[in-house]
Amino acid sequence: MHTDLVAALDIGGTKIAGALIDGHGRILVRAQRPTPAQQDGDTVMRAVEEVLGELTAAPLWARAGAVGIGSAGPVDASAGTVSPVNVPGWRDYPLVERVRAVTGGLPVELIGDGVAITAAEHWQGAARGHDNALCMVVSTGVGGGLVLGGRLHPGPTGNAGHIGHISVDLDGDPCPCGARGCVERIASGPNIARRALADGWRPGPDGDASAAAVAAAARAGDPVAVASFERAARALAAGIAATATLVEIDIAVIGGGVGKAGDVLFAPLRRALGDYATLSFVRHLTVAPARMGTDAGLVGAAAAVLVGRERAAAAGV
């Protein structure tokens, strides 16, 4: 039997998605459950088992040769455990071992969700053809992942590219992570909205005080809304420029809800990059919106497995 499919899991604080995915990144079977994020660890695991149960019940399951997991972080790929910030019931939770037990001992690959998104954008999205790329999700949080020298760089524990929690303002506001002035503390959707409200912006009659509403106000010319996006853009630019200066990337891909704000974000971001990416070897850096949709996490988890296999095959392993 040819095992040409990968079972993929995308585990977040809101939903647990699963799929059987072929070598072209097509989703052939899918399953999903809400994440019982505030419940105990075993209850969360039961939701994962229900998703996997639907997949293993599918006739195509016989063609699944491996499982790829992209999980909200931090993860520990070397230990096979996950400790998602928004799922308190899971701390150093042995997810790889549990998934292996449910799937009949298939090999299981674990990466962080930012790394999974990056694998997807590099395989089929905006980072395709780029050997050195940073891919980001700017949303409720800010996450990311790296492609270096043509390969995904998950790092030893699968968390590399965690750009949301690098400090670009060492005296800045405290971040829930414990540091100060992190990119996420300035540029995430909730922080864009919080800053606009604090500076006097008021939501419209519908009461929508989200970053998307601030983006709409910015597009209509509201100066406070514009300023809040400009501040977020500066923090993103400083973080992206730092990444390029440290590891040499030539493109930064930005997805997530805030990434969908369009020119309200990208115009000041490109200007600010000119201010922070100043050395000769980073000046050509470009930014682009993400191209993969909501399935990026699933497709990326599959990509991490498929690319790993190809590399092993090429090396004769």
Place this chain on the structure above:
Amino acid sequence: MHTDLVAALDIGGTKIAGALIDGHGRILVRAQRPTPAQQDGDTVMRAVEEVLGELTAAPLWARAGAVGIGSAGPVDASAGTVSPVNVPGWRDYPLVERVRAVTGGLPVELIGDGVAITAAEHWQGAARGHDNALCMVVSTGVGGGLVLGGRLHPGPTGNAGHIGHISVDLDGDPCPCGARGCVERIASGPNIARRALADGWRPGPDGDASAAAVAAAARAGDPVAVASFERAARALAAGIAATATLVEIDIAVIGGGVGKAGDVLFAPLRRALGDYATLSFVRHLTVAPARMGTDAGLVGAAAAVLVGRERAAAAGV
């Protein structure tokens, strides 16, 4: 004839050093000239040719199989050119081609000086045995390099690890590079001294107003001197934590004149790392002083060649 030696060049703003180095990192022949840094490009090249002339005149030259160059940056390894900030006569200067011409067509490998120091510390110094490391030079400037997944990571242009010019204070003081609040702008020796003087510290009777003199004052308990080192330590910690969060390193090695300040730097640096390196996968990060001496640039340039050859041999190339 067995070509088991490497000719190494270490090109800085003050001196141009050259050596023939064996596979154990031993320097068998050496030559050196001052860098005529403020003169035209051809004059600078003549100093390089004089250094190489001494090496090629040595009987051991017959055993040299390649040339490794570590140069003040920025460099462009893909184009074979260098544009050292402190050598204005060299802008996109075709150093690799010129060195190849002088050395009878030997293969030439070019990397930035921070990358060279890193190669040396990883081969024989404080980063030995660490698969993921940042090595820094904190001196008149702040430079660095990265080891990722057990290998030197020079990046496509040979400049990766340029930690001195990542911004950790996006609203901070303008940096000569054009950005604001760069690590170098806060933590370099001249900036440590400048800040201490601005805050009221005064040099002793010998008039020494260097960072080394500020370090001596800090050791004697001068609160302004202590505060200036603490500020430098916070900037270094934010930069090191950012690097660890982005690419997962487990050690940061610090050399250069400021790195020699000892506990005056390392004690507040370790405290500040606790403030900025907060995520689970970076909390185990350690810092250590560099172990290689003034020959690190030469040994590292040789290491980059030797390791590249070993890898090629292992891959059957």
